[in-house]
Structure formats: C-alpha cells, structure tokens
Amino acid sequence: MTDVSHVAIDDAAELAGQLRDLAGTDPADVRQVVSEVLAALDRAAGGALREHLPETIRAGLDAASPTA
Incomplete structure (x- = not known):
C-alpha cells in the first residue's frame, strides 16, 4: 500500500x-x-492559500492570475 x-x-x-x-x-x-x-x-484551495502568505507574495498571485 502506498503511504x-x-x-x-x-x-x-x-x-x-x-x-x-x-x-x-x-x-x-x-x-x-x-x-x-x-x-x-x-x-484549487478556493482562495484560502493566499490568507497564509505574506503580502508581497499575495501581490504576485494577483499578477499571475489569468484574466478572463
């Protein structure tokens, strides 16, 4: 069995x-x-990950988000 x-x-x-x-x-x-x-x-986490990241990284997430 795989752990x-x-x-x-x-x-x-x-x-x-x-x-x-x-x-x-x-x-x-x-x-x-x-x-x-x-x-x-x-x-994938429904936006929950960003709550745990520093502000500078959150800003990068906003820049990396695809535009619709």
Whole structure:
C-alpha cells in the first residue's frame, strides 16, 4: 500500500528539484513559474492559500492570475 505522506514528500522534492534546475537559467523565469504555481494552488484551495502568505507574495498571485 502506498503511504500518502511519502508520495506527497516525493512530489514536493521533485518540484523543488525542478525549480532548482530552472533557477540556474533565469531568476525572473523562476519567480514567474512560482507565482503561477502558487496562483493555481490558491485557486484549487478556493482562495484560502493566499490568507497564509505574506503580502508581497499575495501581490504576485494577483499578477499571475489569468484574466478572463
């Protein structure tokens, strides 16, 4: 049986590794990717994630939100 917490840790480690690889190219690109990922997570959480983030990051979420 698969341990859910182990899978989540593996997924988080894989994402962190991908971000580290990306960071070597252009920090501005990394910031954009992180903003987009956080915005997607916030949407998936119904807006609850942003309540737990610093104001500077929340501003980035607003900038990364897709316009309809």
